Amino acid sequence: MPKRKLDPLPSAAFQILLSLADEDLHGYGIMRRVAEQTCGRIRLGPGTLYSSIQSLLEAKHIQEIDQREDGRLGPERRRYYRLTGAGRKLARVEADRLAEILRVARAKRILRGEYV
Amino acid sequence: MSEKIFSWLLRLYPSHFREAYGDEALQLLRDRARDEKAFVARMRLCLDLTGDIAAALLRGYNPPQKAATASAGGNRDGNPEFLLLKTQSPHPKVFFAGAVVSLLVLFGSAMAIRNSALFSGNLPLAGPSGLFGFDETASSTNSSHNNSAVVGGKNLSEGERQQVIREIAEDLRKYYVYPDVGQKMADAVLAREHQGDYNTITDGQTFAALLTDQMRELSRDLHLSVRYSATRLPEESDRPNATELAQYRIDMERFNCTLETVRILPGNIGYVKLNEFPDPPVCQDTVVATMKTIGNADTVILDLRRNGGGNPYMVSLIAGYFFERPAHLNDIYNRSDNSTEEFWTRAVPGNHLADKPLYILTSSYTFSGAEEFCYDMKNLKRATIIGEVTGGGAHMVRPRRLDDHFMFNLPFARPINPVSKTDWEGTGVQPDIVVAPSAALETAEKLAQNKSTRN
Numbered sequence: 001m002p003k004r005k006l007d008p009l010p011s012a013a014f015q016i017l018l019s020l021a022d023e024d025l026h027g028y029g030i031m032r033r034v035a036e037q038t039c040g041r042i043r044l045g046p047g048t049l050y051s052s053i054q055s056l057l058e059a060k061h062i063q064e065i066d067q068r069e070d071g072r073l074g075p076e077r078r079r080y081y082r083l084t085g086a087g088r089k090l091a092r093v094e095a096d097r098l099a100e101i102l103r104v105a106r107a108k109r110i111l112r113g114e115y116v
Numbered sequence: 117m118s119e120k121i122f123s124w125l126l127r128l129y130p131s132h133f134r135e136a137y138g139d140e141a142l143q144l145l146r147d148r149a150r151d152e153k154a155f156v157a158r159m160r161l162c163l164d165l166t167g168d169i170a171a172a173l174l175r176g177y178n179p180p181q182k183a184a185t186a187s188a189g190g191n192r193d194g195n196p197e198f199l200l201l202k203t204q205s206p207h208p209k210v211f212f213a214g215a216v217v218s219l220l221v222l223f224g225s226a227m228a229i230r231n232s233a234l235f236s237g238n239l240p241l242a243g244p245s246g247l248f249g250f251d252e253t254a255s256s257t258n259s260s261h262n263n264s265a266v267v268g269g270k271n272l273s274e275g276e277r278q279q280v281i282r283e284i285a286e287d288l289r290k291y292y293v294y295p296d297v298g299q300k301m302a303d304a305v306l307a308r309e310h311q312g313d314y315n316t317i318t319d320g321q322t323f324a325a326l327l328t329d330q331m332r333e334l335s336r337d338l339h340l341s342v343r344y345s346a347t348r349l350p351e352e353s354d355r356p357n358a359t360e361l362a363q364y365r366i367d368m369e370r371f372n373c374t375l376e377t378v379r380i381l382p383g384n385i386g387y388v389k390l391n392e393f394p395d396p397p398v399c400q401d402t403v404v405a406t407m408k409t410i411g412n413a414d415t416v417i418l419d420l421r422r423n424g425g426g427n428p429y430m431v432s433l434i435a436g437y438f439f440e441r442p443a444h445l446n447d448i449y450n451r452s453d454n455s456t457e458e459f460w461t462r463a464v465p466g467n468h469l470a471d472k473p474l475y476i477l478t479s480s481y482t483f484s485g486a487e488e489f490c491y492d493m494k495n496l497k498r499a500t501i502i503g504e505v506t507g508g509g510a511h512m513v514r515p516r517r518l519d520d521h522f523m524f525n526l527p528f529a530r531p532i533n534p535v536s537k538t539d540w541e542g543t544g545v546q547p548d549i550v551v552a553p554s555a556a557l558e559t560a561e562k563l564a565q566n567k568s569t570r571n
Contacts, residue, residue: 021363022359022360022363023359027140027143027144028143028144028147028148031144031148032347035346035347036345036347039343039344039345039346039347040345040346040347041346043160043164045164045165045167045168045169045171045172046126046129046137046140046141046144046145046165046168047129047133047141047168047169047171047172048168048171048172049144050133050136050137050140050141051133051172053137054136054137073147076143078140078143079140088370092371099422099481102481103422103479103480103481106480106481106507107479107480107481107504
């Protein structure tokens with residue numbers, strides 16, 4: 001399988017890193033979390049999700065921690081994934097890059113800041 | 117769609133993918149099928165899967181390394197050859213499956229267009245939460261109000277529209293930072309609703325955007341917004357939970373409480389780059405240690421060019437190093453309980469920076485709490501601000517959960533500076549020396565060095 005490049009970081013991979021920032025999740029949990037954090041705009045299909053996970057695992061940005069049940073979903077054992085220090089750093093760098101774009105957009109008065 | 121069909125469709129994915137993640141992919145589809153039972157949600161699942169298969173096929177049949185190596189070997193003979201996408205021909209069943217999937221897409225698209233045109237009287241609305249952003253939970257919640265919302269493939273019923281408007285009007289009247297403007301906006305949205313202006317809107321995203329525009333038109337308040345989420349919003353909570361607090365602490369420790377750079381520059385200039393005003397309970401010790409590091413500097417440069425705001429108590433804490441006696445920095449008026457909280461600096465024992473020149477670097481990114489620091493210092497004539505006009509966000513905003521899908525960002529409090537009696541909302545803080553952010557540090561260093569030479 002040709003290795004998916006993470007430079008530039010694809011949107012799906014970035015969303016997966018963000019989804020794992022708070023807690024360890026299994027594949028379906030990641031898909032749901034990404035849908036939540038993008039207000040339903042991104043719903044990762046199995047192909048995109050697991051090929052991104054594989055790329056992130058190979059690059060050691062995430063790690064597979066264990067297989068266990070998710071009590072809310074049933075008795076099946078599921079692979080759980082965790083963000084590594086390198087993955088958090090990569091997400092931070094990408095967020096900084098986007099913040100820089102945002103800064104320029106604000107400077108050009110294309111976007112005004114919103115404080116929540 | 118049954119599990120048998122899912123298993124069959126999964127055969128369309130490249131073999132290496134099936135070997136590595138076939139079981140997980142099937143599990144994921146099983147989970148989605150269990151949670152997404154409504155007609156439109158099922159159609160969406162079908163379309164998602166089709167798109168995903170197409171993307172996986174494109175990725176999977178790109179020339180793998182082995183094929184490239186083999187071709188390189190062939191080229192050594194000097195004979196031209198074509199690169200193949202895959203070394204083996206696709207199995208005939210792949211063509212058959214492709215035809216079936218194409219028919220499914222065609223059928224799905226036709227059904228979706230037919231439904232939206234029939235039941236809403238409009239073509240599907242553009243935007244991410246239009247046809248493909250429809251959320252099943254929204255439809256099931258609203259089905260008691262208006263069945264056409266479910267059947268029509270849209271995500272907003274008359275009942276939910278009315279409820280959102282009622283909640284917004286009530287919040288505006290009760291909490292919006294300026295009571296008269298809040299009343300005016302509440303009256304306007306209710307009047308529009310009464311006239312039936314919103315009757316044809318069945319798309320959540322469109323409804324939220326329209327309400328935001330209409331309220332901003334009256335208030336000119338860029339903080340005020342209505343947001344729509346296709347998925348169910350988390351329950352409203354006044355305080356972060358234990359997990360969020362633990363994560364915040366971890367993040368702050370990892371990023372040194374956003375103190376990106378602390379060093380002494382030539383000319384004994386203490387330089388601090390701070391990217392947020394973090395919460396004092398977590399970061400007070402780190403900030404105090406930092407200020408001690410630059411405690412004997414002759415001049416201080418505080419770099420807030422990448423600072424998006426933070427906690428007003430941290431603003432007061434850091435400001436305290438630049439005053440000998442307690443200084444009245446700012447007041448925050450909270451409309452909901454008609455209270456005003458005064459923010460003063462506290463004296464810092466053993467501090468030597470109170471009489472040292474202070475330069476603050478800004479950019480248009482500088483926002484909110486960071487702007488408060490600039491604005492306070494400017495009004496107290498305690499600093500020279502160098503850089504760009506800041507972003508212009510002064511109001512405090514509280515996110516209000518209107519229902520499972522609508523969030524209302526409601527400005528409920530505003531600063532009142534004791535000197536200017538106003539704030540920087542919409543205008544930003546004007547620097548004393550306007551330069552591009554990239555030139556701000558150099559400008560401040562030169563000024564600081566000139567000043568120390570004169571002294």
